[in-house]
Amino acid sequence: MHIEDGILSAQACAAYYAVTAGTLVPGVLEIKRKVSENTYYKPFLAMVGVSVFVISAMHLPVVVTGSCSHPCGTPLASIIIGPFASIVISTIVLFFQALFLGHGGITALGANTVSMGIVGSLSGFLTWKLFRACRSPLWLAAALAGFIGDLATYLASALELAISLHGNVPLVRQWMIFFMGYGPTQLPLAVAEAVFTAAVLQAMLSRRPDLLPNILTKREMMKRKGFNAND
Amino acid sequence: MQTTKPTVQKHGIKWFDSFTKVMLTVMVTLLVVIFISGKYMYAHDMEAGGTDDKVNTMATDVSKSEHHPFTELPGDAQVGAFSVANFFAGLIVGHHWEMLFCKRAPKEESSLEDQAE
Helix, strand or coil, rough: CCCCCCCCCHCCCCCCCCHHHHHHHHHHHHHHHHHHCCCCHHHHHHHHHHHHHCCCCCCEEEEECCCCEEECHHHHHHHCHHHHHHHHHHHHHHHHHHHCCCCCCCHHHHHHHHHHHHHHHHHHHHHHHHHCCCCHHHHHHHHHHHHHHHHHHHHHHHHHHHEEEEEEECCCHHHCCCCCCHHHHHHHHHHHHHHHHHHHHHHHHHHHHHHHCCCCCCHHHHHCCCCCCCC | CCHHHHHHHHHHCCCCCHHHHHHHHHHHHHHHHHHHCCCHHHHHCCCCCEEHHHHHHHHHHEEEEEECCCCCCCCCCHHHHHHHHHHHHHHHHHHHHHHHHHCCCHHHHHHHHHHHH
């Protein structure tokens, strides 16, 4: 999903920058609010930010397609630090990846943030919330958030390219053509991201559930502390 | 640099505690998967390129333009850049993971909050 310079038109780049700027405001406000509420939020933010940097630059080979791709890490980030804070983190991550690692372009930074930051974070977070609202087990909700957040990122990236470049070809057709460039390789990695998201969240909660307020329901929290929820 | 003194004094430093064992197992598993995949792809003349590059090329085939990353890292410079980035990223993640999740002696709990601030 790292779109490079020279592909999108100047108007498209400006539009994606504007969308990104619009979501950075609530992101910064979310960070400020959570820092004042939770003492441990700052180290979480640093840890998650660096993790997203590494995960989204980690190219893994997929034998069935003979190519490599990378997971995103933003679905997990959105669950732990919040969806809008995750967008802020993604913008910083993508900027440094473009600047130092040759991953993506600077003119396409807005477009890459829209796909990985905004769509990846929000789709992962909404999936998580939806399944938790349906009383789904924690591991399942986290895994589905990871899976859907990952694929949604690449669908968004393919859509960005299709919107700019479809010409006389129907938009949906061009979208699917670009997505087929990502999809077959990304599907196994989305499964890996699902496992990773569930495993890391479970590991964090098994050690310090008190550091992650709003992740566990009251009933689950009491169960972990050894109380009977019916008492 | 802080150390967990009670653990060091009473039990000595463990080379392979449970956390290290789990992390090493995950790392070796991933490396084996990458190694086997690489061998297979090499044997079957697969390119093993990134999908990002593949789709960027597809896009420029349509737009009839040239695509390029903001920074070009030739040859081993890319390995070097990734190694440096990942080494220091690992240190930062490890530092914060220890601060947040490490099992500590009760005395250290109070200083933990100071560090977090």
